[in-house]
Amino acid sequence: MNNPKKYYHSVRLDKEKCVGCTNCLKRCPTEAIRVHSGRAHIIDERCIDCGECIRVCAYHAKEATTDSLDIIHNYPYKIALPAPALYGQFRNLPHVSCVHQALKLMGFNAVHDVALGADIVTRAVQERLKQPGCPRPLISSSCPVVLRLIQIRFPELLENVVDLRSPMEVAATHARKEFCRAHDVDPSEVGCFFITPCAAKMTAIRNPIGHETSAVNGAISILDIYGVMSGLLRKIQPLPEGERGFRATALGVGWARTGGEATAAGIENALAVDGIEHVARALEEIENDKLSGLSFFEGLSCVGGCVGGPLVFENVFIARNRIRELLFRLPRLKPEENISDEVMHELWHDLHMNRSIQPVQVMRLDEDLQKALEKMDRVEEIRRRLPGLDCGSCGAPSCQALAEDIVQGYAHELDCLFLLKARVRDMAKQMVELSDSTRV
Amino acid sequence: MGAITLKESYPVEAGDFSTAGEASGKIKRVLKKLGIDSAIVRRVAVAAYEVELNLVIHSMGGHMDLIVEPDYLQLNVHDRGPGIPDVDLAMREGYSTASDDVRTMGFGAGMGLPNMRRNANDFSIRSTVGVGTDIEMGFKL
Incomplete structure (x- = not known):
């Protein structure tokens, strides 16, 4: 990275404690975790510091860095x-x-x-x-996790913040x-x-x-x-x-x-949602124009x-x-x-803020639409071969995510245990056939 | 080598509110993965959601086809009836034939078709009573 500060994160992994289970993998709202070589890795560009992985890790391998x-x-x-x-x-x-x-x-x-x-x-x-021309719904800027979520998944809503x-x-x-x-x-x-x-x-x-x-x-x-x-x-x-x-x-x-924020401001037509997945769903509704008439949206990453x-x-x-x-x-x-x-x-x-909040484009397959279409084509083709169990054993949160990782060059098809098993079975069969045919 | 085109078809069940919104949700996710401009994604998402809900509420089921080419995106929707007797009337804002049941769920404001036309660059609708309705929406990329 040119700018080391760009992706500073409080949420970190303690390598010693991580056993490479799939708990955090499945819980991450931005699919920012992969498990490779028996331990988790956080993809910095995608992490929004929600702390869901900290909560769910039974081994306390995820931690938040704060000051003493x-x-x-x-x-x-x-x-x-x-x-x-x-x-x-x-x-x-x-x-x-x-x-x-x-x-x-x-x-x-x-x-x-x-x-x-x-x-x-x-x-x-x-x-x-x-103020005249104030966007509706106006979206609260107080939860930094929700701001990051909007940057990554709902860039079209940044102007409402x-x-x-x-x-x-x-x-x-x-x-x-x-x-x-x-x-x-x-x-x-x-x-x-x-x-x-x-x-x-x-x-x-x-x-x-x-x-x-x-x-x-x-x-x-x-x-x-x-x-x-x-x-x-x-x-x-x-x-x-x-x-x-x-x-x-x-x-x-x-x-x-x-x-608390909506109540303090005395706003009628306000909606307050907590829990990062619920917030994401509410933002989907806002993005689909389904909440017209709403004046204010308060989204908080943590339940409660x-x-x-x-x-x-x-x-x-x-x-x-x-x-x-x-x-x-x-x-x-x-x-x-x-x-x-x-x-x-x-x-x-x-x-007041003095710079505009920019979208963070980390979910797209490619900058170039033509290349993205090609990649999407291959993702689909690979995904159809995967078992669709979303078990996480390959280290990606879902079969879809593995297919995308393969196309992006981060993973291999045989990371999937089911495809690997099938391959081993085929190879064993070939070995038997080979040994039969060469028997004297 | 010709340009790669993405073609996906999403079935929509009539009257099934448990899956309503899934097809348009998938379409939105695909477009975001493709890195299509977020303003366009939003317009497609709004139109796709409207048309999907129309299919759930009014039709006997159908499917939505998404075709993405490097400079143009099409959303072609076909349903199996019952068809719209007066398309011009249906295109008017505020006109709705939705039942009271559906209205209590917050739908049936009569904004569906006008909203689709407003969000798409190109819009056409053909309907035959007893046969079905075809809606074609185009978006410039």
Whole structure:
């Protein structure tokens, strides 16, 4: 690759642990995994960092690379950006602000809620929907996995994606500006770290979609800090009501769950879908113009929403319910009542994407249609010879995928165990015939 | 050597909502694999879905044939009846003969045929009552 950064991925394979089974192979929504020589390989161009393979691997051979907590010390001033999903992880949490206290005990100078970034993005989505010529349905840009899925499988829908950065980005920009102003320090001295339930966010920081650089300096997995944090939380008493300093709305925290974004923006005619395969199916419907009248589409890769991310500790349904309960203890403000026009004005530029999202053409057989047609012809011819069991033993997720791999030169017909068996049988027969005919 | 042409035929069963959308889904996947411009893929997909649902709802079954040449794509659809008595009327937006049952499923808005014509570059329809309907749609690549 000319550009090594082009295909950075958080989701990686631990070669030592992989036994070469077919669990991840069959689960990957972009057919990005092949098993060769007894272990899995991830095709970087196709991987969208959804983390499905991490969830399904019984051998824990798939992992998400995130930053260790130590990296925060690379900066004189450290700001934690907790994802709303973090609040659903702890039992008997008296108030969300206790998590802020714990983060400060862990070495952060300040805590700035991504939920507050969500409040700001909510306002911007509302504004965008009011603009004339706004595409319908407007598609949420908050889940980086869904953005990658659209780039790869639904390029025609890219123009429907709202041109806003994610709440994580907005929170980082906002936090840094406020901190520098309050403490009179240089922006380069302030490190902003996302506390993440999501592997794809790590990728989004290294390789942002829709803008050149990220305002976030690192991503720390919720799983990595869960132990320390739950220990601290057992000792922490909630601060008196006036000193909690929790600035996000309940609706902003509600972004942790599927439908949180659409609910926060108060959009009628919105559709929220979670689980990457379900999202793909809903996008098919949108692509077929079957959802006319829909104003807004929120697709989230993980079942339950961010609270079901691959890097969380707690069961998604339990965590989701905890978020629901915590919301009762937060002010019932609307985002437009919480975020002033001044804040919107100050962040307006940094809130928006500044480059268009390009399609990623990795599924097509060839750049040239004539050659693609020829290849398709051969794919069909080969596929008819394959058993159609989609067993995965050859290392490709389906017979169709193997046929395509063969035509592209990545695989051989005898990778199919059934064709190999038939070939061995034929050869054995020929051997017998040969030995019979040469018998003296 | 002549240009390679892709020819695929997809059968469509009448009244079978469990498989409705499969043929147009397959067509869409094939076109994406071929790397055809995404705007064209979308137009073909919309037209293919409309015509497939028409076959499921109104016809006695039929098939959809996809022919892809380097500069032109054809979607030829043939069904086994019952045929459309007044094609001009059927081509009008909002005109539908769909039953209430089908309407409760969200179909029958009378947009099917006009939508196909709008999405295709070339469109022709021939229908004989008691025999069947042929629709030919062409898309420039």
